[in-house]
Amino acid sequence: MTDQRAPRDPHAFIAGLPKAELHVHHVGSASPRIVSELAARHPDSKVPTDPEALADYFTFTDFAHFIEVYLSVVDLIRTPEDVRLLTYEVARDLARQQVRYAELTITPFSSTRRGIDERAFMDAIEDARKAAEAEFGTVLRWCFDIPGEAGLESAEETARLATDDRLRPEGLVSFGLGGPEIGVPRPQFKPYFDRAIAAGLHSVPHAGETTGPETVWDALTELRAERIGHGTSSAQDPKLLAHLAEHRIPLEVCPTSNIATRAVRDLDEHPIKEFARAGVLVTINSDDPPMFGTDLNDEYAVAARLLGLDERGIAELAGNAVRASFLDEAGKARLTREIDAYTETWLAP
Numbered sequence: 351m352t353d354q355r356a357p358r359d360p361h362a363f364i365a366g367l368p369k370a371e372l373h374v375h376h377v378g379s380a381s382p383r384i385v386s387e388l389a390a391r392h393p394d395s396k397v398p399t400d401p402e403a404l405a406d407y408f409t410f411t412d413f414a415h416f417i418e419v420y421l422s423v424v425d426l427i428r429t430p431e432d433v434r435l436l437t438y439e440v441a442r443d444l445a446r447q448q449v450r451y452a453e454l455t456i457t458p459f460s461s462t463r464r465g466i467d468e469r470a471f472m473d474a475i476e477d478a479r480k481a482a483e484a485e486f487g488t489v490l491r492w493c494f495d496i497p498g499e500a501g502l503e504s505a506e507e508t509a510r511l512a513t514d515d516r517l518r519p520e521g522l523v524s525f526g527l528g529g530p531e532i533g534v535p536r537p538q539f540k541p542y543f544d545r546a547i548a549a550g551l552h553s554v555p556h557a558g559e560t561t562g563p564e565t566v567w568d569a570l571t572e573l574r575a576e577r578i579g580h581g582t583s584s585a586q587d588p589k590l591l592a593h594l595a596e597h598r599i600p601l602e603v604c605p606t607s608n609i610a611t612r613a614v615r616d617l618d619e620h621p622i623k624e625f626a627r628a629g630v631l632v633t634i635n636s637d638d639p640p641m642f643g644t645d646l647n648d649e650y651a652v653a654a655r656l657l658g659l660d661e662r663g664i665a666e667l668a669g670n671a672v673r674a675s676f677l678d679e680a681g682k683a684r685l686t687r688e689i690d691a692y693t694e695t696w697l698a699p
């Protein structure tokens with residue numbers, strides 16, 4: 351990726367650009383519209399429904415506060431119908447941004463431990479996936495993640511749900527690890543990742559979001575990560591950057607998330623430039639967009655500004671996400687052609 355002259359306003363180009371989203375959380379994608387609908391179903395919840403109050407509620411003092419608020423939204427998902435509604439409406443929001451393909455991170459443990467039947471949970475997400483593909487043309491795939499702070503019980507449950515042939519949903523492609531990193535060492539999750547990988551799933555843990563580069567090394571060596579969620583602190587370790595570049599391990603970069611959770615102080619201090627300069631495959635993602643007051647299109651605009659990219663550079667970023675995705679080769683070729691055709695038409699005199 352080279353520094354190029356930035357277009358004056360890339361928003362219109364980005365809005366129509368076909369895209370792949372690789373790092374976005376299921377519950378973290380609940381828009382104010384979806385939150386209101388769920389809160390109306392469950393009026394005892396403490397989550398505000400008024401959009402202005404919700405914007406205040408979604409202002410975080412630190413990462414721990416973010417997780418506390420996140421879990422209060424998790425508490426709104428109580429029935430399989432809630433799960434179906436959330437999934438289907440998230441797909442609608444993605445389709446509006448011209449997202450053709452998304453790997454959605456789902457934490458099934460949070461739902462099953464709150465009493466949602468596991469079979470009904472899987473049926474709800476699969477039903478929404480099929481309806482979304484048919485109605486919006488957006489292809490959804492799942493990443494099941496372990497909420498690390500909930501302990502090894504949650505790891506066992508997530509691995510079971512992801513590998514049991516009778517339960518494992520058709521759309522499941524990968525296995526992840528999320529939640530706080532401080533005090534939650536990655537190596538303890540190795541046996542669960544080994545099981546998931548043996549069952550054919552890709553390894554995509556969060557690492558280096560709120561802790562140093564050693565966590566990213568642990569994710570690579572112990573959890574055999576094929577992509578890294580965030581990986582922000584990798585910039586502190588030139589050997590790690592060289593390793594990521596050489597082995598083509600993509601980073602799932604979510605710039606606004608890093609500011610909202612206070613993982614990075616300021617956008618202009620975001621290490622995305624160091625990643626690009628080191629030759630690391632950078633993908634742009636939105637993480638928990640309504641909670642962070644952003645969407646994928648805004649994240650591309652932020653990245654274009656930070657990296658000084660013109661339309662071709664932005665299209666190259668969209669291409670990176672396709673290359674780093676777990677789409678099959680035919681699907682990758684189709685989406686890449688679509689990105690290229692859109693860009694050529696846009697730039698034609």
Ligand SMILES: Nc1ncnc2c1ncn2[C@@H]1O[C@H](CCC(=O)c2cccc(C(=O)O)c2)[C@@H](O)[C@H]1O
Nearest residue numbers: 375378457460495496497499500528529530556638
């Ligand atoms: N930026 C992020 N970085 C990291 N993770 C993020 C990010 N955004 C969203 N998440 C999600 O937050 C969940 C956290 C859930 C969690 O900690 C927890 C702890 C104890 C009990 C329970 C429960 O459900 O009973 C849950 C993760 O699984 C992950 O999917």
Ligand SMILES: [Zn+2]
Nearest residue numbers: 373556579637
């Ligand atoms: Zn995340």
